Amino acid sequence: MSxxxxxxxxxxxxxxxxxxxxxxxxxxxAVSKFMPGESFDDMIGAAKAxxxxxxxxxxxxxGENVKDLAEADAVATHYLEGIDRIRDLKLDCQPSxxxxxxxxxxxxxxxxxxxxxxxxxxxxxxxxxxxxxEQSPYVDVTLTLTKRLREEFPHIGxxxxxxxxxxxxxxEDITSRGIGVRLVKGAYNxxxxxxxxxxxxxxxxxxxxxxxxxxxxxxxxxxxPVFGTHDLTLIQSIRTHAQTTGVKPADYEIHxxxxxxxxxxxxxxxxxxxxxxLIAYGDYWFPWYMRRLAERPANVWFVAKSLFG
Ligand SMILES: Cc1cc2nc3c(=O)[nH]c(=O)nc-3n(C[C@H](O)[C@H](O)[C@H](O)COP(=O)(O)OP(=O)(O)OC[C@H]3O[C@@H](n4cnc5c(N)ncnc54)[C@H](O)[C@@H]3O)c2cc1C
Numbered sequence: 001m002s003x004x005x006x007x008x009x010x011x012x013x014x015x016x017x018x019x020x021x022x023x024x025x026x027x028x029x030a031v032s033k034f035m036p037g038e039s040f041d042d043m044i045g046a047a048k049a050x051x052x053x054x055x056x057x058x059x060x061x062x063g064e065n066v067k068d069l070a071e072a073d074a075v076a077t078h079y080l081e082g083i084d085r086i087r088d089l090k091l092d093c094q095p096s097x098x099x100x101x102x103x104x105x106x107x108x109x110x111x112x113x114x115x116x117x118x119x120x121x122x123x124x125x126x127x128x129x130x131x132x133x134e135q136s137p138y139v140d141v142t143l144t145l146t147k148r149l150r151e152e153f154p155h156i157g158x159x160x161x162x163x164x165x166x167x168x169x170x171x172e173d174i175t176s177r178g179i180g181v182r183l184v185k186g187a188y189n190x191x192x193x194x195x196x197x198x199x200x201x202x203x204x205x206x207x208x209x210x211x212x213x214x215x216x217x218x219x220x221x222x223x224x225p226v227f228g229t230h231d232l233t234l235i236q237s238i239r240t241h242a243q244t245t246g247v248k249p250a251d252y253e254i255h256x257x258x259x260x261x262x263x264x265x266x267x268x269x270x271x272x273x274x275x276x277x278l279i280a281y282g283d284y285w286f287p288w289y290m291r292r293l294a295e296r297p298a299n300v301w302f303v304a305k306s307l308f309g
Pocket of ligand 1: 131132133134159161182184185186187188228229230231232255256257260261278291292293295296
């Protein structure tokens with residue numbers, strides 16, 4: 001892992017900056033590249049615009065490691081109301097949540113109760129619920145709660161991270177249960193004990209895992225294959241693999257983040273690939289934004305440019 005990436009990921013964990021970084025005007029200006037705004041309506045405006053371009057959406061209200069009961073309840077209420085509004089607007093826009101935002105650090109059953117409410121509301125609205133993956137100590141509990149949820153609700157999916165050594169085994173288990181998988185490379189600062197330190201190994205593992213997701217066992221179990229990446233070489237390899245093994249473009253999806261690789265998103269959609277864009281909003285964006293900077297240290301130039309207006 002590069003020094004720049006490590007430093008940015010360490011900054012993302014700093015408690016003081018998490019609380020105060022969003023007040024710095026030039027950082028606020030720079031984040032607008034990745035976020036249409038802080039409100040739910042800003043997100044809806046962006047989702048309508050991308051829908052007009054043939055790209056559906058996933059939405060997430062930024063927040064993590066909530067330590068206050070009332071705040072976790074408020075987050076759940078926000079999502080419940082959001083799912084209703086999206087149903088009324090008839091938008092193809094799916095929620096994606098972090099368990100620590102629903103109170104996992106306070107109490108596991110509290111978080112599960114909120115998660116279940118959201119899955120039930122999505123089910124009633126004909127929507128789909130995505131569960132994000134956080135740092136490695138949360139992987140076991142996230143997968144346990146996802147599997148429990150799947151016993152009641154069919155339309156759910158979870159994010160798995162290709163940088164973790166354990167993911168192959170997790171992927172086989174999760175896909176065999178018909179749970180959807182959004183495969184990503186992984187965004188956190190993980191120790192070499194649990195994750196591949198070299199990017200080339202992460203990329204190779206991603207492609208190997210993608211092949212399992214598109215393979216006969218996962219498909220027969222009804223697992224929805226989603227590739228959350230902006231890596232155009234990898235996307236091309238996945239598309240070629242799908243084509244040569246007879247998997248139709250309608251049977252898998254590419255998800256990217258709002259504001260990243262926009263031209264490629266449009267090209268893929270025009271080419272018949274199912275593309276969704278994940279739109280993040282909310283006022284707790286500092287750690288999330290630092291992870292976006294870490295993914296492409298050249299992004300730091302955007303921040304520097306915003307400093308000068
Ligand atoms: C839809 C979606 C959901 C995600 N959910 C999670 C999650 O739940 N848990 C988790 O750990 N991670 C999540 N991630 C983040 C993911 O783990 C990676 O950190 C991120 O996608 C960057 O990796 P990459 O696959 O795009 O490949 P990379 O090899 O990092 O990037 C490929 C190319 O894409 C471009 N690019 C990538 N990132 C950026 C950026 N920030 N700004 C500008 N250009 C960029 C660059 O040109 C780069 O060369 C998610 C990503 C996506 C797209």
